[in-house]
Amino acid sequence: MREYNPNAIEKKWQKIWDDEETFKAVIDKDKKKFYPLVEFPYPSGQGLHVGHPRPYTALDIVARKRRLEGENVIYPMGWDAFGLPTENYAIKNHIHPAIVTRDNIKNFKSQMKSIGFSFDWSREINTTDPNYYKWSQWIFIQLYKHGLAYKKEMPINWCPSCKIGLANEEVVDGKCERCGSDVTHKVKNQWMLKITKYADRLIDDLDDVDYEEKIKTQQKNWIGRSYGAEIDFKLKDKDYKLNVYTTRPDTIFGATYMVIAPEHPMLEKFKDDIKNLDKVKEYQTFAKKKSDFERSELSKEKTGVKLDGISAINPVNGKEVPIWISDYVLISYGTGAIMAVPAHDERDFEFAKKFDMPIIPVIDNGDEELPTISNDKGLMINSDFLNGLSVDEAKAKMIEYVEDNEIGFAKVNYKLRDWVFSRQRYWGEPIPMIYCQEHGWVPEKEENLPIELPEVESYEVTDDGESPLSKIDDFVNTTCPICGKPSKRETDTMPQWAGSSWYYLRYTDPNNSKDIASKENLEYFTPVDWYNGGMEHTTLHLLYSRFWHKFLYDIGKVPTKEPYQKRTSHGMILGEDHQKMSKSRGNVVNPDDIVRDYGADTLRVYEMFIGDFRSTAPWSDEGVKGCRKYLERVFNLYELVEDGEEYSKDLEILINQTIKKVSDDYESLKYNTAIAALMSLLNEFRNKGTITKKDYKTYLILLNPVAPHLTEELWEEIGFEGELNQASWPIYDKSKLEYDTIELPVQVNGKVRTKLNISKDADQEDAVSKAENDKNIQKYIDGKDIFKVIYVPGKILNLLVK
Numbered sequence: 001m002r003e004y005n006p007n008a009i010e011k012k013w014q015k016i017w018d019d020e021e022t023f024k025a026v027i028d029k030d031k032k033k034f035y036p037l038v039e040f041p042y043p044s045g046q047g048l049h050v051g052h053p054r055p056y057t058a059l060d061i062v063a064r065k066r067r068l069e070g071e072n073v074i075y076p077m078g079w080d081a082f083g084l085p086t087e088n089y090a091i092k093n094h095i096h097p098a099i100v101t102r103d104n105i106k107n108f109k110s111q112m113k114s115i116g117f118s119f120d121w122s123r124e125i126n127t128t129d130p131n132y133y134k135w136s137q138w139i140f141i142q143l144y145k146h147g148l149a150y151k152k153e154m155p156i157n158w159c160p161s162c163k164i165g166l167a168n169e170e171v172v173d174g175k176c177e178r179c180g181s182d183v184t185h186k187v188k189n190q191w192m193l194k195i196t197k198y199a200d201r202l203i204d205d206l207d208d209v210d211y212e213e214k215i216k217t218q219q220k221n222w223i224g225r226s227y228g229a230e231i232d233f234k235l236k237d238k239d240y241k242l243n244v245y246t247t248r249p250d251t252i253f254g255a256t257y258m259v260i261a262p263e264h265p266m267l268e269k270f271k272d273d274i275k276n277l278d279k280v281k282e283y284q285t286f287a288k289k290k291s292d293f294e295r296s297e298l299s300k301e302k303t304g305v306k307l308d309g310i311s312a313i314n315p316v317n318g319k320e321v322p323i324w325i326s327d328y329v330l331i332s333y334g335t336g337a338i339m340a341v342p343a344h345d346e347r348d349f350e351f352a353k354k355f356d357m358p359i360i361p362v363i364d365n366g367d368e369e370l371p372t373i374s375n376d377k378g379l380m381i382n383s384d385f386l387n388g389l390s391v392d393e394a395k396a397k398m399i400e401y402v403e404d405n406e407i408g409f410a411k412v413n414y415k416l417r418d419w420v421f422s423r424q425r426y427w428g429e430p431i432p433m434i435y436c437q438e439h440g441w442v443p444e445k446e447e448n449l450p451i452e453l454p455e456v457e458s459y460e461v462t463d464d465g466e467s468p469l470s471k472i473d474d475f476v477n478t479t480c481p482i483c484g485k486p487s488k489r490e491t492d493t494m495p496q497w498a499g500s501s502w503y504y505l506r507y508t509d510p511n512n513s514k515d516i517a518s519k520e521n522l523e524y525f526t527p528v529d530w531y532n533g534g535m536e537h538t539t540l541h542l543l544y545s546r547f548w549h550k551f552l553y554d555i556g557k558v559p560t561k562e563p564y565q566k567r568t569s570h571g572m573i574l575g576e577d578h579q580k581m582s583k584s585r586g587n588v589v590n591p592d593d594i595v596r597d598y599g600a601d602t603l604r605v606y607e608m609f610i611g612d613f614r615s616t617a618p619w620s621d622e623g624v625k626g627c628r629k630y631l632e633r634v635f636n637l638y639e640l641v642e643d644g645e646e647y648s649k650d651l652e653i654l655i656n657q658t659i660k661k662v663s664d665d666y667e668s669l670k671y672n673t674a675i676a677a678l679m680s681l682l683n684e685f686r687n688k689g690t691i692t693k694k695d696y697k698t699y700l701i702l703l704n705p706v707a708p709h710l711t712e713e714l715w716e717e718i719g720f721e722g723e724l725n726q727a728s729w730p731i732y733d734k735s736k737l738e739y740d741t742i743e744l745p746v747q748v749n750g751k752v753r754t755k756l757n758i759s760k761d762a763d764q765e766d767a768v769s770k771a772e773n774d775k776n777i778q779k780y781i782d783g784k785d786i787f788k789v790i791y792v793p794g795k796i797l798n799l800l801v802k
């Protein structure tokens with residue numbers, strides 16, 4: 001056995017692919033295009049992690065296979081390079097973030113190249129390049145011009161440690177997603193994007209795309225559309241209507257009290273009427289300390305204060321109901337006030353139990369014991385004119401009632417909030433807006449874009465939380481694009497999600513200086529046919545980019561309604577200890593080490609063989625070694641090759657089956673079972689001892705997408721025509737997918753005793769041994785001697801015994 005030395009082979013082929021621009025995509029209208037996309041990384045100082053190559057390899061396999069099938073594949077890569085870690089590193093080490101970014105990109109790129117991904121490097125993009133962010137700024141201006149960007153003073157999630165405003169999505173369990181500190185609130189004037197205007201389309205258009213179901217569900221839940229009604233409850237003896245949002249207008253006869261958020265404006269308005277105002281104020285301070293997340297946790301102990309001196313009237317039965325303040329009602333959702341129906345809502349139930357309030361069941365679902373929280377099956381009771389109706393009928397009837405009586409109306413609500421788009425940081429795209437005393441906010445003239453980030457002495461946020469740009473007079477002081485009078489530039493920058501919201505468009509035409517990308521390129525290459533990424537991006541990046549895309553569609557900039565036709569997700573790779581890989585745990589595996597010690601092809605095979613692509617999988621050095629062994633066997637397969645332009649007769653079916661399996665599996669994220677099938681075909685080759693050139697050729701092509709360097713090398717070595725990447729993907733013969741089996745009648749002493757399922761070409765030894773193992777035959781031959789065998793393949797087997 002000769003020694004497999006992947007390093008030399010891999011460098012050689014990587015150079016050839018680079019020199020020949022093998023994977024460069026050019027418009028070719030005669031060919032079907034295929035646009036696979038993986039999420040471009042944030043080029044951190046840590047370099048590539050073994051988690052990165054998992055999705056990159058997976059779609060590289062699909063990209064390479066589709067090229068062999070004759071498709072015109074555009075598989076691009078770039079850098080999502082604005083963001084906090086780089087900025088924090090720059091602050092700490094006094095290096096310009098642009099330099100940190102450049103060095104990190106260099107490292108990432110050489111790591112990626114060493115793994116042999118078939119990226120079209122001529123389309124590389126970098127979100128921090130002014131030629132790129134010019135267009136992020138341009139898109140912002142269009143959003144502004146279409147009324148989708150506005151400035152608003154509002155409480156934002158504030159990380160006291162990073163000194164940055166966070167989007168809701170960046171707050172995880174009440175903590176800053178980046179540094180883990182407790183998030184507080186701060187009122188700031190922020191640029192906002194009206195993603196809520198697109199809420200319906202972001203839900204409804206999911207019907208037209210092929211996303212994994214769990215991704216669709218998460219997006220829908222995040223947007224959180226619910227159908228209900230707003231209903232007015234008059235305050236007793238006051239000219240004021242307390243307006244509630246409910247998804248269950250049917251349960252109104254069971255509303256025994258009301259709850260308003262501690263921030264509800266009514267409290268200020270009636271402060272003179274509230275007798276226990278001190279308690280109320282105390283409670284408001286207490287609630288302020290908690291995040292919305294903590295406040296809405298179901299399991300948490302309910303707290304609240306009953307307003308003394310003020311109450312409301314249930315509009316359907318005229319009964320007086322008390323009003324409470326409690327933090328389980330959020331000011332930011334619905335109307336910030338609810339009618340509480342403790343018999344049928346879990347939170348209300350807990351609250352009513354704790355504070356000893358009446359619980360009136362209004363739905364009879366047949367349970368012996370009322371009330372019951374399971375609340376949408378059964379007929380209405382205790383509900384006057386709704387009695388006897390089903391829940392759905394009662395909902396409709398109550399909405400009709402409140403509308404007729406002008407005490408409310410049907411209402412659709414969303415959990416989705418507008419997108420806080422301002423960051424008070426340095427390392428982001430400057431928001432291209434100017435404030436003029438006379439004209440208010442005015443967008444920068446488009447011909448002046450990009451507004452480049454100026455040099456600053458310090459990248460640190462000012463103590464009052466303003467962007468470091470606010471300290472650069474040259475940057476701040478400008479003139480109004482409308483009247484030319486002295487004006488001030490916006491100093492906030494965009495969030496990290498900006499550049500990634502449209503990058504897949506730029507790949508189609510990365511150097512265009514006149515447009516985000518030309519119409520021709522967009523029409524040919526978009527939409528992305530297959531986008532793979534992490535589940536953690538489902539409600540952030542994926543939703544944001546769908547929003548921007550829809551907006552660009554509305555203004556005629558892109559030809560499709562949706563950016564991504566298909567979306568899949570991968571599982572994380574864990575350390576050998578089954579924990580998430582992290583520096584502090586010391587369980588991080590560096591892909592460079594694997595490439596150096598075992599080769600890129602081994603890394604690729606292992607990353608795909610590690611387990612089901614969608615599931616998390618622990619790293620295993622033993623597993624890597626096993627994959628290396630497999631490739632060593634492939635490397636020595638040439639020893640078995642003899643001339644022959646057809647498949648080996650006895651392998652024909654297995655080869656056809658393997659082509660089918662591998663082709664299907666590569667397209668359906670089943671990389672591990674595809675590789676298993678290739679491993680078992682290799683074993684069959686070795687068992688047999690010799691294979692034909694066609695057997696070999698087919699094997700190399702099938703394995704090529706996973707182990708591209710080794711297979712190219714073997715292809716060249718044996719002298720097949722051209723380079724493997726120019727070959728054609730094998731097509732299986734449908735008529736040769738199954739062994740021909742027949743029902744073979746088996747006689748004992750001339751009498752048919754059974755029928756065996758057996759290949760029509762089975763040899764005599766095979767047929768007899770199968771017959772001997774058959775229960776029906778054993779009865780007649782046990783303890784006897786087979787003295788003669790008559791066998792006509794495909795026809796009959798006769799055993800003569802005595």
Ligand code: ANZ
Binds near residue numbers: 226246248330334336
């Ligand atoms: C009465 C009722 C009876 C309710 C019942 C539910 C079940 P989704 O589906 O999430 O939209 N709610 C309304 N505004 C709220 C706020 N600002 N903070 C906390 N809870 C609020 O849920 C809507 C339901 O959540 C509403 O319907 C309201 O309680 C509550 F058997 O009204 B319901």
